[in-house]
Amino acid sequence: NAGVMQNPRHLVRRRGQEARLRCSPMKGHSHVYWYRQLPEEGLKFMVYLQKENIIDESGMPKERFSAEFPKEGPSILRIQQVVRGDSAAYFCASSSQRGLNEQFFGPGTRLTVL
Amino acid sequence: AQRVTQPEKLLSVFKGAPVELKCNYSYSGSPELFWYVQYSRQRLQLLLRHISRESIKGFTADLNKGETSFHLKKPFAQEEDSAMYYCALKGGSEKLVFGKGTKLTVNP
Numbered sequence: 001n002a003g004v005m006q007n008p009r010h011l012v013r014r015r016g017q018e019a020r021l022r023c024s025p026m027k028g029h030s031h032v033y034w035y036r037q038l039p040e041e042g043l044k045f046m047v048y049l050q051k052e053n054i055i056d057e058s059g060m061p062k063e064r065f066s067a068e069f070p071k072e073g074p075s076i077l078r079i080q081q082v083v084r085g086d087s088a089a090y091f092c093a094s095s096s097q098r099g100l101n102e103q104f105f106g107p108g109t110r111l112t113v114l
Numbered sequence: 115a116q117r118v119t120q121p122e123k124l125l126s127v128f129k130g131a132p133v134e135l136k137c138n139y140s141y142s143g144s145p146e147l148f149w150y151v152q153y154s155r156q157r158l159q160l161l162l163r164h165i166s167r168e169s170i171k172g173f174t175a176d177l178n179k180g181e182t183s184f185h186l187k188k189p190f191a192q193e194e195d196s197a198m199y200y201c202a203l204k205g206g207s208e209k210l211v212f213g214k215g216t217k218l219t220v221n222p
Contacts, residue, residue, distance in 0.1 A: 003157075033209070042118070042200060043158075056207060069150035091158065103210065105158040
């Protein structure tokens with residue numbers, strides 16, 4: 001089992017461009033979580049999705065950010081019209097169920113906005 | 115509000131010395147507490163969780179509800195313990211709330 005996969009590992013965008021971050025959960029996992037880590041900070045929850053459903057988006061900024069987890073394919077975190085403050089490491093985690101099941105983390109995508 | 119505080123940004127000890135990484139939390143209900151570790155060039159991984167009450171790699175952590183703490187301890191630190199350690203809380207939902215992390219360096 002290759003574990004949680006994220007790509008790209010590094011992404012550079014200019015202000016105003018769009019950033020798309022992908023996350024493939026571990027095999028058999030249907031729950032995906034996105035976290036953001038700003039420099040010198042801990043990871044902060046953004047959104048929790050199951051296949052085709054957003055369960056909890058309480059950590060998502062109200063504008064420019066969206067997430068999906070389609071029936072087929074990876075989960076996508078999309079940031080429109082990026083700004084310098086979006087520069088951060090974005091981590092995806094997956095679990096097989098809610099509750100006591102461990103969240104397994106991917107290696108992260110480091111987004112740099114020029 | 116749910117909050118996790120790790121007061122030490124950096125912690126340096128010598129090999130063989132005891133180590134304690136502090137974690138305090140704020141949550142009105144009954145939380146689940148975790149310690150995650152990130153070794154150099156590796157992904158974040160679960161070290162232990164209070165519900166398991168087990169020792170992993172010689173580390174233990176006891177949930178103290180009176181002091182709202184979940185400190186991580188190891189009696190004899192090893193060089194391979196050098197890493198970033200994050201305390202995390204889960205309370206009433208599936209999201210994890212992380213502290214800012216403590217960088218542990220174990221010197222030879």
